[in-house]
Amino acid sequence: MRKMSSSRSDQAGMTFIGMLTILALVGLLGYGGIRLAPVYLNYMKIAHTMQSVATEFKGDNPDPAGIRRSLERHWSIEDVSGVDFKDIEVVKDDRGVSLHVAYDDSVPYIGNVSLSAHFEKTVKVQ
Numbered sequence: 001m002r003k004m005s006s007s008r009s010d011q012a013g014m015t016f017i018g019m020l021t022i023l024a025l026v027g028l029l030g031y032g033g034i035r036l037a038p039v040y041l042n043y044m045k046i047a048h049t050m051q052s053v054a055t056e057f058k059g060d061n062p063d064p065a066g067i068r069r070s071l072e073r074h075w076s077i078e079d080v081s082g083v084d085f086k087d088i089e090v091v092k093d094d095r096g097v098s099l100h101v102a103y104d105d106s107v108p109y110i111g112n113v114s115l116s117a118h119f120e121k122t123v124k125v126q
Contacts, residue, residue, distance in 0.1 A: 036115055039105045042082050043119045049074045050088065050099045050123045057125050062097050064090040067125070071099075097125040 053070045067090050075085040082105050089100045099122070106116040 032109060032115060035107050035109055036117060039082075039107055039117055042080065042105070043117075043121075045078050045080050046083060046101060046119075047121050047123075049078050049080060050101065050121060054099060054123045054125045057097070059126075062092075062125050064092055064097065067097065067099070099123045099125070 049071070053067060053074055056070055057067060068085070071085040071088060083101060083103050087101060087103065091098050091100065100120075102118075102120040104116060104118050106114045109115045
């Protein structure tokens with residue numbers, strides 16, 4: 001029969017090395033989030049600009065040239081980077097006009113490792 005003891009050697013818990021490992025992983029993930037935040041904020045500006053242009057031409061019979069001019073104005077006001085307004089596809093078909101953009105953006109992470117994100121957005125002009 002084993003004797004129950006309450007000595008310090010029998011206690012179990014997180015060691016200092018274990019805590020440092022967990023903190024390092026959380027730090028790496030947090031740093032990745034900080035590096036990707038401007039990329040996502042830029043995507044949100046692009047999506048908002050596309051939605052604003054679609055709302056501006058709502059109910060009209062919009063022509064693609066007018067939409068492009070409006071995109072250019074909004075682009076300069078919002079100061080969007082990474083994608084040019086010319087990269088937005090303006091497609092007119094029998095169901096209406098839609099704006100579509102698809103692009104990749106990457107940011108340096110650590111050394112020669114970078115983080116990459118793919119964005120795609122389609123907005124219909126109603």
